[in-house]
Amino acid sequence: MTESTVKSYPMPVTGGSPSDGETLLDLRNLSVSYHMAGQQVRAVRNVDINLKSGEVVALVGESGSGKSTIGHALMGLLRYEDKVAVSGTALLRCKDGVTRDLFAISDREMKRVRGNDISIVFQEPMSSLNPLHSIGHQITEALLAHRKLRRNEARERVLYYLRRLGIPNPEQCMARYPHQLSGGMRQRVMIAMALCCESKLLVADEATTALDATVQAQIIDLLKSLQAETGMAILFITHDLGVVSEMADRAIVLYAGQIVETAATRDLFDTPHMPYTRALLEAIPRLGSSQMKGYELRGIPGRAPSAFERVDGCSFNPRCAYATEACRATMPELDMAKREHLVRCLRWKELQLGGCDEFAAARR
Amino acid sequence: MLSHITRRILLMIPNVIAMTFLLFATVSSFLGSPAAAMLGQEASLEEIAALNKQYGFDRPIIVQYLDWIAHALRGDFGRSYTSQQSVADALLPTIPVTLELSLWAILLAVVATVLFNSVPFARRVVQPITTTLAVIGITIPNFMLGICLIFIFAVKLRWLPTTGWVPWSAGVGAHLSHIILPVVTLAANYFGSFTLVYREEYKAAYRRLFIKVARAKGLSETRVSLVHALPNAILPVVTYVGLSLGPLVGGAVVTEMVFSMPGVGRLFVGAIGAHDFPVMLAIGILVIFGVMVANLVSDIVYTSINRQVSLG
Numbered sequence: 136m137t138e139s140t141v142k143s144y145p146m147p148v149t150g151g152s153p154s155d156g157e158t159l160l161d162l163r164n165l166s167v168s169y170h171m172a173g174q175q176v177r178a179v180r181n182v183d184i185n186l187k188s189g190e191v192v193a194l195v196g197e198s199g200s201g202k203s204t205i206g207h208a209l210m211g212l213l214r215y216e217d218k219v220a221v222s223g224t225a226l227l228r229c230k231d232g233v234t235r236d237l238f239a240i241s242d243r244e245m246k247r248v249r250g251n252d253i254s255i256v257f258q259e260p261m262s263s264l265n266p267l268h269s270i271g272h273q274i275t276e277a278l279l280a281h282r283k284l285r286r287n288e289a290r291e292r293v294l295y296y297l298r299r300l301g302i303p304n305p306e307q308c309m310a311r312y313p314h315q316l317s318g319g320m321r322q323r324v325m326i327a328m329a330l331c332c333e334s335k336l337l338v339a340d341e342a343t344t345a346l347d348a349t350v351q352a353q354i355i356d357l358l359k360s361l362q363a364e365t366g367m368a369i370l371f372i373t374h375d376l377g378v379v380s381e382m383a384d385r386a387i388v389l390y391a392g393q394i395v396e397t398a399a400t401r402d403l404f405d406t407p408h409m410p411y412t413r414a415l416l417e418a419i420p421r422l423g424s425s426q427m428k429g430y431e432l433r434g435i436p437g438r439a440p441s442a443f444e445r446v447d448g449c450s451f452n453p454r455c456a457y458a459t460e461a462c463r464a465t466m467p468e469l470d471m472a473k474r475e476h477l478v479r480c481l482r483w484k485e486l487q488l489g490g491c492d493e494f495a496a497a498r499r
Numbered sequence: 500m501l502s503h504i505t506r507r508i509l510l511m512i513p514n515v516i517a518m519t520f521l522l523f524a525t526v527s528s529f530l531g532s533p534a535a536a537m538l539g540q541e542a543s544l545e546e547i548a549a550l551n552k553q554y555g556f557d558r559p560i561i562v563q564y565l566d567w568i569a570h571a572l573r574g575d576f577g578r579s580y581t582s583q584q585s586v587a588d589a590l591l592p593t594i595p596v597t598l599e600l601s602l603w604a605i606l607l608a609v610v611a612t613v614l615f616n617s618v619p620f621a622r623r624v625v626q627p628i629t630t631t632l633a634v635i636g637i638t639i640p641n642f643m644l645g646i647c648l649i650f651i652f653a654v655k656l657r658w659l660p661t662t663g664w665v666p667w668s669a670g671v672g673a674h675l676s677h678i679i680l681p682v683v684t685l686a687a688n689y690f691g692s693f694t695l696v697y698r699e700e701y702k703a704a705y706r707r708l709f710i711k712v713a714r715a716k717g718l719s720e721t722r723v724s725l726v727h728a729l730p731n732a733i734l735p736v737v738t739y740v741g742l743s744l745g746p747l748v749g750g751a752v753v754t755e756m757v758f759s760m761p762g763v764g765r766l767f768v769g770a771i772g773a774h775d776f777p778v779m780l781a782i783g784i785l786v787i788f789g790v791m792v793a794n795l796v797s798d799i800v801y802t803s804i805n806r807q808v809s810l811g
Contacts (some may be wrong), residue, residue, distance in 0.1 A: 161683065210714075212711055212714060212715065246717050247717060249714065249715055249717040250715060254715065255710070255715045257712065259708060262708040263708050264709055264712070265709040265712075265730075265731070266806075266807055267804060267806070269733060270728075276713075276718065276726070277716035277717070280717040280718055281717055312806045312807065314806075314807045328712075328716065455688075
C-alpha cells in the first residue's frame with residue numbers, strides 16, 4: 136500500500152463540534168503525582184478535558200509532558216502502581232446510561248468499565264501481546280470479560296473484527312502467536328481487542344508511533360474509518376503534529392504536565408497563540424519545503440523540564456524566545472482567546488505568531 | 500517434534516555408553532578387586548586369585564567392560580555380589596518407590612511454589628513467610644528436616660506413622676500416610692529453590708506491558724496473574740525441574756534412609772557399603788537415563804508452553 140504514504144488526508148468534517156454534542160467524558164482538575172526519591176513529583180497538573188461522543192481529540196506534547204499518564208489514569212492503570220496519587224474527577228457516561236467517576240469507583244466497578252466503556256491501544260505493539268497465548272485467545276478473552284457469549288458466537292465476533300481490521304486469513308491469524316506477526320499486524324490485533332466490546336471511548340496512546348511510516352498511514356486510515364463507522368470518541372495521544380492534523384477535531388497541547396493551549400485543530404494550526412505551539416509547528420519536517428522561501432526547519436532550543444525541576448513563572452519561559460521578566464515571575468492562567476480556544480501565555484495578545492501556512496493550505 | 504524426540508532418544512545411546520564406561524572405570528579403579536571385599540579380611544591371596552579368575556576380575560578393564568555391556572544389552576546386569584540375586588530382581592522393585600516419592604515431591608514443590616507466589620490472595624497472606632520458608636527449605640539438610648518431621652508428626656502428635664513403606668495394595672490411606680513425611684522432606688528443598696527462581700520471574704513478568712493490556716481488557720487480578728503472569732514465570736522452573744532430577748536421587752538416598760523406604764537410594768547405600776559392583780553400575784545407568792528422560796520431558800513441556808521456541 137505505497138499509495139497511503141503519498142495520499143493526503145482530507146480535513147475532518149466535524150471541525151470541533153461533532154454532531155452528537157453530548158459530553159462523554161468530563162475530566163476535571165486531574166493531577167497525578169509520583170512519590171519518588173523522597174519527594175512528590177507532579178507529572179500532571181490540573182488538567183481539564185471535555186470529550187463529546189464521537190469526537191477525536193489529540194493530546195500533544197513532548198516525551199515527559201504527562202500525556203500518557205493521563206491516558207493511563209483514565210484507564211485506572213495507575214491504581215496498580217505504588218506511590219502514585221491521582222486526584223480530580225473523571226466523569227464517564229457509560230453504556231448503561233450511568234455516569235461514573237473513574238477515579239472514585241471501586242476496583243471491581245473499574246474492572247467492568249475497562250475494556251467495555253473505555254479501551255486503550257498502547258504504543259508498543261511488539262510487547263503488548265502475551266507471547267505465550269494465541270491471538271485468538273487474547274482477543275476472545277477481552278470479549279468474554281464483558282459479554283456472555285457461546286464459544287462459536289465469540290469466535291464469529293473476533294473473526295469479524297479481525298476482518299474489519301484488514302487482517303488477511305483471520306481464521307489462521309487466530310491460531311497464530313504474537314511472534315509470528317509483524318508490528319503492523321500486531322497493532323491491528325490490539326485495535327481489534329480494544330474495539331471488540333464496542334467501547335465509546337478509545338485511548339490511543341501513541342498507537343502509531345512505533346510503526347514505520349507506511350504502516351502508520353494504514354493504521355491511521357483504519358482508525359479514521361472505524362471512528363466514522365462506530366462513532367466512538369478517540370483520545371489520541373501523540374507527539375506527531377502531522378497525525379494530529381489528519382485525525383483530530385480538537386487538539387490539546389501539553390507542556391510539563393499542564394495544558395498550554397487547546398483549540399480546534401484547524402484553528403490551532405492557523406493561529407497558534409502559545410509560542411510553544413508555534414515552535415512545535417515549526418519543528419515539523421515537510422517534504423519539499425526546503426526549497427520554499429524563508430522556510431527553515433527549527434528545533435526548540437533547550438529541553439523540557441523534568442518533573443523534578445521547578446520552573447518559576449511560565450514553565451516554558453526558559454526556552455521561549457518571547458519570554459520577559461513577567462513570564463519568569465508569574466505562572467499564566469489559561470485564557471480564552473476565542474470560543475474553544477484557550478491559551479496559557481501572558482503575552483498572547485501582543486504576539487502575532489502566525490500559523491503554519493503551507494500546512495494549513497495543504498489541508499484546505 | 501516427533502523426529503526431534505527420536506533423535507534425542509537415539510543420542511542417549513552414545514551418551515550411555517560413554518557414561519557407563521566412565522562409571523565402570525572409576526568404580527573398578529576406586530574399589531580395586533571386589534574379590535577381597537566379597538571374601539572378607541581373613542581371605543588368603545590364593546582364594547582371592549581364584550575368585551578373581553572365577554569372576555574374570557583379572558582381565559583388563561576394557562575387556563571386563565565389553566563383557567559387561569554385552570550382557571547388559573541383553574538385559575542381564577549380572578548378580579549382586581552380596582545377595583546373589585540377579586541385579587534386575589534387586590533393583591526393579593525399588594524403582595517405583597523412588598519414582599513415586601520423587602514425582603510427588605516435585606509436584607508438591609511446584610504446586611506450592613505457584614500457589615504461594617501467584618494467587619493474589621495467597622500472595623497477600625503467605626508472602627511475608629514464603630521467603631523464610633524458602634530459605635529454610637534450601638538450607639536445612641534433608642535428614643534433619645526428616646527427623647524433625649518424624650519427631651513432631653509421628654512421635655509427639657502421633658498423626659502419622661514414623662517410618663516404613665506400605666504398598667498401594669494395603670490401602671490408599673495407609674499408603675499415603677506413610678509417604679507424606681518423606682515427600683514433604685524431599686519437596687522442601689525444591690520448594691525453596693523453585694520459589695526463589697519463580698518469584699523473580701513472576702515479578703519481571705508483572706512489569707511487562709501485556710500485563711497492563713490484560714488489565715485494560717477488564718480482567719480480574721486473579722486472571723491477570725494466573726493466565727498472563729504465571730505461564731511466563733513458570734518457564735525457568737520447568738527447565739529447573741528437568742535439571743533437578745539428578746540431584747533428586749541424592750536427596751532420595753538420605754530421605755529413604757531416614758524413613759526406611761525400600762527405594763533405589765537405600766539400595767544404593769547398601770551396594771556402596773558392600774562394594775556391590777553390579778548393583779552400583781545398574782543404578783548409575785538408571786540415574787543417567789532418568790536425567791536424560793527428565794530433560795527431554797522438560798524440553799517438551801517448555802515448548803508446549805512457549806511457542807516461540809520449537810524443538811527440531
